[in-house]
Amino acid sequence: MIIQLLRRAPRWTGAILVALALLLPGARMPVFQADPLVQVGTALAAERIRVVTTTQDLAAIASEIGGDRVVVESLSRGYQDPHFVDAKPSFLVKLRKADLFIEVGRDLEIGWVPGLLQGARNPKILPGGTGFVDASAGVSLLEVPTNVSRSEGDVHPLGNPHYWLDPENGLVVAANIRNALSRVAPEDRALFDARFADFEARLAKRLDGWKKAAAAMGLSGTKVVSYHRSWPYFAHAFGFDVIDYVEPKPGVPPSPKHTQGLIASMKSQHVKLLIVEPYFDAKLPQQIARESGAALVILPPSVGATPQAADYFTLFDTQMALLGGALSGGGK
Numbered sequence: 001m002i003i004q005l006l007r008r009a010p011r012w013t014g015a016i017l018v019a020l021a022l023l024l025p026g027a028r029m030p031v032f033q034a035d036p037l038v039q040v041g042t043a044l045a046a047e048r049i050r051v052v053t054t055t056q057d058l059a060a061i062a063s064e065i066g067g068d069r070v071v072v073e074s075l076s077r078g079y080q081d082p083h084f085v086d087a088k089p090s091f092l093v094k095l096r097k098a099d100l101f102i103e104v105g106r107d108l109e110i111g112w113v114p115g116l117l118q119g120a121r122n123p124k125i126l127p128g129g130t131g132f133v134d135a136s137a138g139v140s141l142l143e144v145p146t147n148v149s150r151s152e153g154d155v156h157p158l159g160n161p162h163y164w165l166d167p168e169n170g171l172v173v174a175a176n177i178r179n180a181l182s183r184v185a186p187e188d189r190a191l192f193d194a195r196f197a198d199f200e201a202r203l204a205k206r207l208d209g210w211k212k213a214a215a216a217m218g219l220s221g222t223k224v225v226s227y228h229r230s231w232p233y234f235a236h237a238f239g240f241d242v243i244d245y246v247e248p249k250p251g252v253p254p255s256p257k258h259t260q261g262l263i264a265s266m267k268s269q270h271v272k273l274l275i276v277e278p279y280f281d282a283k284l285p286q287q288i289a290r291e292s293g294a295a296l297v298i299l300p301p302s303v304g305a306t307p308q309a310a311d312y313f314t315l316f317d318t319q320m321a322l323l324g325g326a327l328s329g330g331g332k
């Protein structure tokens with residue numbers, strides 16, 4: 001209960017973080033003291049660009065585009081629920097030194113990032129600053145509500161923010177990151193352009209392979225239920241139908257009544273798969289799978305959620321392997 005309350009108190013978290021920021025060693029010291037003897041321009045050119053991302057998916061794509069010109073760190077890990085990450089004081093240290101900060105946006109991180117940005121005292125990575133990147137810019141969003149509302153705890157008030165799960169959107173993210181890197185290091189623009197073109201070509205080829213795999217395993221056209229609304233972009237990319245959710249609304253825990261209705265509907269519609277994100281307790285999903293006859297598959301929604309999903313490409317490889325196993329009976 002306490003955990004649930006804290007999860008829904010982003011403003012408290014922000015206040016605590018600002019307080020922590022003031023307690024950090026050197027908090028009242030200037031962040032950077034220029035040595036007049038150092039040729040600042042030369043020193044900066046030799047340094048790598050410090051990129052901090054909220055998720056490992058963004059970190060993976062930033063590494064693809066930045067190559068050895070960047071040092072990339074993700075604040076959260078792929079096995080964590082990206083809506084509800086416990087912010088740590090160490091995050092503030094990383095953000096204070098960052099040249100570029102990249103977030104998924106669309107309110108995905110609203111419960112934990114605004115307080116961190118406020119506490120980091122690095123104006124260039126604040127929204128509107130040269131080092132701030134909203135990776136969702138230019139993405140065609142799904143499930144955009146007609147009126148913005150967080151009523152009853154809905155954590156998707158600005159449309160569904162899990163857009164990185166369509167590889168085509170990964171390319172939009174990569175273009176946003178290329179533009180941002182070129183903005184902070186214009187002397188390396190040609191390198192970022194070349195690495196983007198290479199990423200684009202490799203992604204197109206692999207996407208073709210994943211689509212063929214999805215068709216071959218019978219995923220296309222299959223009826224699926226998922227725990228959270230993480231998969232509409234993935235379903236769009238690979239042609240299956242997510243017909244219902246264990247959560248009655250994104251971020252809202254299921255009631256017994258909702259669960260019973262869900263099981264009945266899964267049975268009557270012959271739902272084959274129950275997809276669950278690894279950060280939810282598997283006990284209820286196991287019961288739903290058992291009673292409905294669907295195969296339960298714990299599917300990594302992010303890079304780093306499992307050791308196999310080590311980068312943006314192996315994330316989709318891993319998902320295809322797990323879905324293939326579940327559809328062929330190996331998941332039961």
Ligand SMILES: [Zn+2]
Nearest residue numbers: 083228229250
């Ligand atoms: Zn969500």
